[in-house]
Amino acid sequence: MRLIVFSDLDGTLLDHETYSWDDAKPAxxxxxxxxxxxxxxxxxxxxxxxxxxxxxxxEACPAIVENGAGIIGLERSQHDADEYKEVRGHLDSLPDRLxxxxxxFGDMSVNLVAEKTGLSLAEAERAKARSFSEPGIWGGSDVERDRFVAALNEQGIKAQQGGRFLTLSKGRTKADAMREITARYRPQHTIALGDAPNDVEMLKAADYGVVVSNPQNAPLPHLQGENTGRILRTTLPGPRGWSWAIEHLLQTLSME
Structure with a gap:
């Protein structure tokens, strides 16, 4: 295996507003x-x-689902598909205020999930069919958010901030899943692309990381590796930026 590309979807390979990936098809x-x-x-x-x-x-490739909480299509990857019930149980045990x-998503109707995500009703129903993690919307202050996260940490539940939602899980990240897949296939090179805080660890773990521009969100802070060119930033957003980065890195790696 010469190269594995690990890619976030929403706001990265998929357009933030339209969910289209047409601009990435050539790459x-x-x-x-x-x-x-x-x-x-x-x-x-x-x-x-x-x-x-x-x-x-x-279809022949593995995929990382629910922010790294699970992997599909990878032999010997065993994670409990009932973790969602456990995460929800810890969430519901918090003080009423928090x-x-x-x-x-488990508190929302299919219609509300569709409204909050911009998905169709059928797509929203699939988004609610969770096995490992619980995304949601935070409605309190930053101080209360810190208390919320700390209370869940005490129960072994971690919170990761994505481009749209705060997601609760047992703590496995995209980078953890990436390392599991890399250990299985042992590629010569790895590239990772993302746009949100929950992608940063994955970008740092790859041979080359790409911060894809997403004007809808605050830009990620400067990352270690940007000064040396190991981590790039695109000026084009979404799949257009994704495509530019892949073409650029294939030339850099002499794989064009």
């Missing part, structure tokens, strides 16, 4: 032609990510 074809593996790494659930894999021609400030 995806180039990667397929050279035999590179593309691993989708997202907060999306298994029912959400499998149709995207099929549409992109990535609990009331977090509106999780």
């Amino acid at each position: 995806l074809r180039r990667l397929a032609e050279m035999g590179a593996m593309v691993v989708l790494a997202s907060s999306k659930t298994v029912p959400e990510i499998k149709p995207l894999q099929r549409a992109m021609g990535l 609990r009331s400030l977090f509106l999780g």
Whole structure:
């Protein structure tokens, strides 16, 4: 395996507003032609990510789901698909005040999930079909958020901030899942692309990381590795920036 590309979806490979990935199709074809593996790494659930894999021609590749809490398509990856119930149980055990400030997908109707995400009703239903983690909207102050996160940490539940939602899980990250996949395939090179705080660890762990521009969110802080060129930033947003970065790095790695 010469190259594995690990890619976030929303705001990175998928347009933040339209969820289109048309602008990335030429780069995806180039990667397929050279035999590179593309691993989708997202907060999306298994029912959400499998149709995207099929549409992109990535069915043979593993995928990282629910912010790294689970992996599909990887032999010997064993994570309990009932972790969602455990996460929800710890969430519901919090003091009423803190609990009331977090509106999780499990607290929302399909219609409300569709409204908050911009997904269709069918897509929102798939987004609610969770196995490992609980995304949601924080409705309190920063101080209360710190108390909320600390209370969950005491119970072994971690909170990761994504581009849209605060996601609760047992603590595995996209970078943890990336390392598991890399250990299995041992590629010569790895590239990781993302746009949100929960992508940073993954970007740092790859041989080359790419911060994809997302004007809808505050820019990520300066990352170690940017001064040496190991971590890049795109000026183009979403799939256009994704495509530029892949073409640039393939030239850098003499894989064009």
